Amino acid sequence: MAVRAMTPEQHEAVAAAIRAAEEKTSGEIFCVVAQRSDDYFFPAAFIVTASMVALSLAVAWILHLSWFELRPTTLVAAQAAAIACALAVLWLAPGLRIHLVPRRLRYRRAHDNALRQFLARNVHVTAERTGVLLFVSLAEQYAEVIADAGINRRVGQETWDGVVRELVGHARRGAIADGFVAGVASVGALLAAHFPVGEGNPNELDDHVVEI
Numbered sequence: 001m002a003v004r005a006m007t008p009e010q011h012e013a014v015a016a017a018i019r020a021a022e023e024k025t026s027g028e029i030f031c032v033v034a035q036r037s038d039d040y041f042f043p044a045a046f047i048v049t050a051s052m053v054a055l056s057l058a059v060a061w062i063l064h065l066s067w068f069e070l071r072p073t074t075l076v077a078a079q080a081a082a083i084a085c086a087l088a089v090l091w092l093a094p095g096l097r098i099h100l101v102p103r104r105l106r107y108r109r110a111h112d113n114a115l116r117q118f119l120a121r122n123v124h125v126t127a128e129r130t131g132v133l134l135f136v137s138l139a140e141q142y143a144e145v146i147a148d149a150g151i152n153r154r155v156g157q158e159t160w161d162g163v164v165r166e167l168v169g170h171a172r173r174g175a176i177a178d179g180f181v182a183g184v185a186s187v188g189a190l191l192a193a194h195f196p197v198g199e200g201n202p203n204e205l206d207d208h209v210v211e212i
Helices: 008-022 041-065 072-092 094-100 103-120 157-172 176-194
Strands: 028-034 131-137 142-147 209-211
Touching: 008 028, 008 176, 008 209, 028 103, 028 176, 041 072, 041 094, 072 094, 103 131, 103 142, 131 157, 131 176, 142 157, 142 176, 157 176
Parallel strands: 028 131, 028 209
Antiparallel strands: 131 142
């Protein structure tokens, strides 16, 4: 059973923050928290394999300079055995994989996941294109705000970056729910300023945070 990032009480606190924010705007806010955005087995396996092959070739060259010759079959067998052991460790210890891949790749996978959630949760189909996704991926220590065209054209990127810093700061302290509550309040104020509540004010997206 997957470990939840937030308690039921924290879920309700975020949902209440979303409802309160949306009472003042026709915009929509949706929150997603992911434990991780990839299992990273294949990129970690590639990096480990390439590193071990390079290291073994360097060792073979040093031995050659020391007048000690390795048979090619011995070298290949040793490489294969070492790589098989390393891959077995990666398979059995999934938490190790993310530490072997570059931060840039981790952020790219988290960003791709945020985009998938934006589309999968229908944040992009609100009537006035005013949906905003607040996304946090815990393993990568990554957060992102994706705003649909209606609100994004009216708010500068530096403003969204401020909300992201808020989310990341709270997540690093283990206060994920507090980060969402604060982020929802900031985004709600922006939406209210540009898209105040209209007649009827239909609720186009569910008011809760999704854990994946």
